[in-house]
Amino acid sequence: MAMFPDSHQDLLDAPIASLTTIGGDGFPQSTLIWFLHDGGELRLSLNTSRLKTRNLLRRPQVSLLIVDPADPMRYLEVRGMARAQPDPDRAFAQRVGAKYGADLTAYDAPGDERLVVTIEPVNVYAVDMHH
Amino acid sequence: MAMFPDSHQDLLDAPIASLTTIGGDGFPQSTLIWFLHDGGELRLSLNTSRLKTRNLLRRPQVSLLIVDPADPMRYLEVRGMARAQPDPDRAFAQRVGAKYGADLTAYDAPGDERLVVTIEPVNVYAVDMHH
Numbered sequence: 001m002a003m004f005p006d007s008h009q010d011l012l013d014a015p016i017a018s019l020t021t022i023g024g025d026g027f028p029q030s031t032l033i034w035f036l037h038d039g040g041e042l043r044l045s046l047n048t049s050r051l052k053t054r055n056l057l058r059r060p061q062v063s064l065l066i067v068d069p070a071d072p073m074r075y076l077e078v079r080g081m082a083r084a085q086p087d088p089d090r091a092f093a094q095r096v097g098a099k100y101g102a103d104l105t106a107y108d109a110p111g112d113e114r115l116v117v118t119i120e121p122v123n124v125y126a127v128d129m130h131h
Numbered sequence: 132m133a134m135f136p137d138s139h140q141d142l143l144d145a146p147i148a149s150l151t152t153i154g155g156d157g158f159p160q161s162t163l164i165w166f167l168h169d170g171g172e173l174r175l176s177l178n179t180s181r182l183k184t185r186n187l188l189r190r191p192q193v194s195l196l197i198v199d200p201a202d203p204m205r206y207l208e209v210r211g212m213a214r215a216q217p218d219p220d221r222a223f224a225q226r227v228g229a230k231y232g233a234d235l236t237a238y239d240a241p242g243d244e245r246l247v248v249t250i251e252p253v254n255v256y257a258v259d260m261h262h
Contacts, residue, residue, distance in 0.1 A: 016203045018196055020151045020159040027210045027253065028151040028159045028194035032203060063159040065149055069203075072147045072163060079158045122158065 008076045008126040011066045012037040015100070019044065020063040021055035021082075029055060034104070035064070036096045042078060044117040045093040045104055053115065056082040064119050073129040080119040087114040139207045139257040142197045143168040146231070150175065151194040152186035152213075160186060165235070166195070167227045173209060175248040176224040176235055184246065187213040195250050204260040211250040218245040 004012060020030045031052055035044050042064060046053040056062055060082045068074040087093055093104045093114045105114065135143060151161045162183055166175050173195060177184040187193055191213045199205040218224055224235045224245045236245065 018149055018161065018198075020161055020194065022153065022157075022159060025192075026153075026190075027192045028153060029210065030149065030151055030161070030194045030196040030208055032196075032198065032206060032258075059157075061156075061158040063151065063161045065161040065163075067149075067163065072200075075163060077161055079160065127163075 004076070004078075004121075004124060005126045007128065008074070011068060011074075011076045012042070014066050014069060016069070017042075017064050017066045019052060020065070021052045022059045022061060023051070023055055024058070034096055034100055035066075036099055038095070042080075042119045042121075043092070043096075044119070045087065045096040046084075046115050046117050047108055048113040048115060049109065053084075053117075056117065057084060062119065073127075075127050077125040077127065078119055078121050079123045079125075080121040083118045083120055084115045085118070087116045090114050092116040135207070135209075135252075135255060136257045138259065139205070142199060142205075142207045143173070145197050145200060147200070148173075148195050148197045150183060151196070152183045153190045153192060154182070154186055155189070165227055165231055166197075167230055169226070173250045173252075174223070174227075175250070176218065176227040177215075177246050177248050178239055179244040179246060180240065180242075184215075184248075187248065188215060193250060204258075206258050208256040208258065209250055209252050210254045210256075211252040214249045214251055215246045216249070218247045221245050223247040 064078045195209045197207045
């Protein structure tokens with residue numbers, strides 16, 4: 001497994017990342033998301049009704065880009081495989097929500113489910129354009 | 132052609148965007164880039180030696196994500212086709228550089244060429260999570 005370098009460890013706790021999945025039309029789809037650095041892994045709580053979720057269930061190759069909010073010259077790109085697991089009692093969604101002081105499930109519609117999505121790194125690029 | 136909505140016109144002049152191309156291994160590749168809003172189009176000056184450039188010459192489906200630097204809840208995602216044209220005298224590279232007060236070609240190696248890459252929008256998503 002690719003590791004996260006010491007120089008960019010702080011970005012694992014940044015507030016926002018952009019997740020790119022690949023759509024059925026072959027276009028990359030990029031959205032901003034909340035995430036959690038959890039047990040050494042980068043994990044997301046995703047609603048099954050969303051396009052990005054359906055994309056990564058079919059095509060698990062994803063990219064997660066975490067930019068230093070104070071310095072856009074510094075960022076971490078993680079290319080990896082998205083592995084999804086159920087979150088039937090929404091325990092993981094609550095843990096991500098605790099990072100943000102928010103209830104992630106507040107916008108879930110009846111019938112929506114939540115998944116725990118772990119990004120298993122294949123390549124990690126730590127960029128600092130100042131160096 | 133998809134249009135850029137009035138609500139997000141200011142983001143067309145933002146300093147930084149993230150460009151996602153698709154690699155030969157099927158993984159999305161995301162990097163931060165400089166860009167220019169030029170004649171109503173979103174254009175990049177890319178060095179031919181870069182992986183992102185080689186990716187988009189082979190697979191022109193790209194995504195450009197422009198986040199409001201003052202408010203990450205507000206962003207513009209442009210999915211489009213990357214059309215590349217030569218920039219033999221680097222006139223376009225100079226124009227992008229003028230936006231940033233920088234010389235983009237300072238890091239070009241001998242033999243590198245520059246391309247003008249225009250993102251032809253297929254779908255534009257203007258997101259404001261406050262609304």
